Amino acid sequence: MEHFDLVVIGSGPAGRRAAIQAAKLGKSVMVIERRQRVGGVSVHTGTIPSKTLRETVLNLSGWRERGFYGLSYRVKKDIEGKDLGARLNKTLDYEVEVLEHQFARNGVETMSGNARFRDDHHIVVTDLNGETQTISFDFAVIAVGTTPYRPGNIPFDDHTIVDSDSLVAEPRVPRSLTVVGAGVIGIEYATIFSALDVPVTLIEPRDTYLDFIDREIIEEFSHDLRKRGMTIRLGAKVDRVEKDAQGWAIAILTDGRQIRSDMLLYAAGRMGATMDLGLEACGVVPDERGRLKVDPATFQTEVRNIYAAGDVIGFPSLASTSMEQGRIAALHAFGASMPPAPEFFPYGIYAVPEISTVGLTEQQVRAQNIPYECGVARFRETSRGHIMGLQSGMMKMIVSLETRKLLGVHIVGEGATELIHIGQAVLNLGATLDYFVENTFNYPTLAEAYKIAALDAWNRMPRTKPIAPIVEEPEIQVTRRKARAGQAGA
Ligand SMILES: Cc1cc2nc3c(=O)[nH]c(=O)nc-3n(C[C@H](O)[C@H](O)[C@H](O)COP(=O)(O)OP(=O)(O)OC[C@H]3O[C@@H](n4cnc5c(N)ncnc54)[C@H](O)[C@@H]3O)c2cc1C
Numbered sequence: 504m505e506h507f508d509l510v511v512i513g514s515g516p517a518g519r520r521a522a523i524q525a526a527k528l529g530k531s532v533m534v535i536e537r538r539q540r541v542g543g544v545s546v547h548t549g550t551i552p553s554k555t556l557r558e559t560v561l562n563l564s565g566w567r568e569r570g571f572y573g574l575s576y577r578v579k580k581d582i583e584g585k586d587l588g589a590r591l592n593k594t595l596d597y598e599v600e601v602l603e604h605q606f607a608r609n610g611v612e613t614m615s616g617n618a619r620f621r622d623d624h625h626i627v628v629t630d631l632n633g634e635t636q637t638i639s640f641d642f643a644v645i646a647v648g649t650t651p652y653r654p655g656n657i658p659f660d661d662h663t664i665v666d667s668d669s670l671v672a673e674p675r676v677p678r679s680l681t682v683v684g685a686g687v688i689g690i691e692y693a694t695i696f697s698a699l700d701v702p703v704t705l706i707e708p709r710d711t712y713l714d715f716i717d718r719e720i721i722e723e724f725s726h727d728l729r730k731r732g733m734t735i736r737l738g739a740k741v742d743r744v745e746k747d748a749q750g751w752a753i754a755i756l757t758d759g760r761q762i763r764s765d766m767l768l769y770a771a772g773r774m775g776a777t778m779d780l781g782l783e784a785c786g787v788v789p790d791e792r793g794r795l796k797v798d799p800a801t802f803q804t805e806v807r808n809i810y811a812a813g814d815v816i817g818f819p820s821l822a823s824t825s826m827e828q829g830r831i832a833a834l835h836a837f838g839a840s841m842p843p844a845p846e847f848f849p850y851g852i853y854a855v856p857e858i859s860t861v862g863l864t865e866q867q868v869r870a871q872n873i874p875y876e877c878g879v880a881r882f883r884e885t886s887r888g889h890i891m892g893l894q895s896g897m898m899k900m901i902v903s904l905e906t907r908k909l910l911g912v913h914i915v916g917e918g919a920t921e922l923i924h925i926g927q928a929v930l931n932l933g934a935t936l937d938y939f940v941e942n943t944f945n946y947p948t949l950a951e952a953y954k955i956a957a958l959d960a961w962n963r964m965p966r967t968k969p970i971a972p973i974v975e976e977p978e979i980q981v982t983r984r985k986a987r988a989g990q991a992g993a
């Protein structure tokens with residue numbers, strides 16, 4: 504029987520980082536993955552496919568150029584499923600190749616098959632042919648992720664009635680689309696297909712959606728979606744879904760209304776993929792949604808040599824945070840020092856338009872009774888925005904009135920998921936709004952929105968910090984400065 508210092512179940516972001524971190528510490532590592540290829544949900548059905556589809560749609564539809572050339576502008580006239588699929592396959596192949604190479608050069612071994620615990624130090628792996636092999640371990644990281652929630656009253660056929668896995672398995676461009684569930688997945692796909700001019704109806708049982716995002720940003724976002732013809736039905740519950748004689752999907756709401764479409768995407772949450780793990784044999788107990796409880800500092804489960812990381816432990820369920828969790832789990836298992844977790848992490852929603860956020864929302868700041876001021880910048884106020892033909896997009900900055908420290912940054916619009924990292928750095932370094940006011944930004948850039956938003960807040964804030972006094976410069980300094988400007992050719 505083969506023995507490993509660490510066995511990792513699942514090769515998604517959490518498993519991959521746990522494995523490579525342990526290998527860097529000189530440990531023997533085995534990664535077990537039940538899919539044919541490594542990469543996890545992130546590479547095969549989740550993050551990378553959805554972001555690749557988005558990029559393909561924006562490129563082929565000419566979306567980013569429509570501000571200049573009009574709504575009817577297209578780069579490719581008839582966009583079909585095969586156009587979406589071609590780029591998807593290339594990107595995924597490349598991702599897998601890079602990951603396999605990373606494992607190989609770090610000496611991480613991989614095994615294809617379904618992992619099941621025999622006890623808290625042994626795992627049985629069953630491959631596609633049904634053959635089994637038992638391996639033993641000192642430590643294990645459960646990084647099995649999640650699978651889409653598929654309730655019995657939804658007749659999935661993976662062509663007309665799909666979940667987020669089957670949507671990307673064989674992508675097609677439907678004539679119309681109903682999306683059930685306005686979570687991150689539902690919102691991303693609804694807006695991606697809407698950018699292709701597919702009529703989209705979004706159904707959400709609650710009266711609000713994406714509640715963790717600042718409400719002003721959601722108002723701006725919803726306005727954008729409605730303006731381009733998307734139907735958003737909040738407070739609408741789906742009773743059941745059927746297919747009619749012509750093969751259309753019919754969503755029947757509890758109030759009797761019916762919505763007919765060429766495709767229905769059911770995106771009402773996900774379940775921890777722990778069902779086949781044989782957890783009862785090792786003493787780890789999942790909750791009713793298949794998720795595991797861990798110590799948030801170490802990622803240990805109640806069985807101390809077994810860790811869990813990634814989506815299987817629940818919120819925030821991001822590839823970005825999963826990677827860090829996996830790495831911290833491996834560091835802790837082998838007694839290596841762990842970095843303290845930064846206070847704030849960014850959230851990026853790759854809808855069309857993008858939303859990204861870091862820190863506190865205005866609603867959270869109010870709930871905590873923190874005196875605050877907001878600053879807002881509209882992308883159309885920036886020269887870069889004019890050059891790009893942007894007609895929407897905004898940044899909202901929240902600042903403490905007492906300390907002048909940045910409390911949160913919220914962005915909707917082009918480039919939001921990249922821009923947010925400037926705010927993240929300032930926030931996690933505990934800096935104040937003065938950073939944006941006093942520093943020079945490249946021009947023309949969208950990042951200039953930070954300066955505009957900061958000045959907007961600054962103009963309305965009490966002047967606790969004196970404006971730098973104007974000092975008469977001695978003659979010699981002026982001369983030296985002029986000389987330098989001359990050398991630079993100014
Ligand atoms: C449509 C969609 C879009 C997303 N977009 C983003 C995004 O833009 N940004 C972002 O940060 N996050 C995004 N996410 C979330 C992101 O994909 C997840 O947070 C991330 O994949 C979680 O990683 P993980 O390591 O927990 O495992 P996963 O990536 O879920 O992988 C787990 C792996 O474990 C394997 N496995 C399960 N059970 C067993 C077993 N018994 N034996 C062996 N192997 C097993 C599975 O086959 C799978 O390959 C998205 C998710 C979805 C579904």
Ligand SMILES: NC(=O)c1ccc[n+]([C@@H]2O[C@H](COP(=O)([O-])OP(=O)(O)OC[C@H]3O[C@@H](n4cnc5c(N)ncnc54)[C@H](O)[C@@H]3O)[C@@H](O)[C@H]2O)c1
Binds near residue numbers: 686688741770851
């Ligand atoms: N850009 C990103 O970072 C990104 C993108 C996609 C997914 N993800 C991650 O994947 C996870 C799963 O996303 P998700 O959107 O599937 O789940 P979710 O739990 O975030 O959202 C599900 C939505 O469906 C609604 N819903 C619940 N039950 C319903 C029902 N019976 N009928 C209709 N609607 C119902 C919920 O109210 C909610 O709005 C998220 O936690 C997210 O972190 C991240």
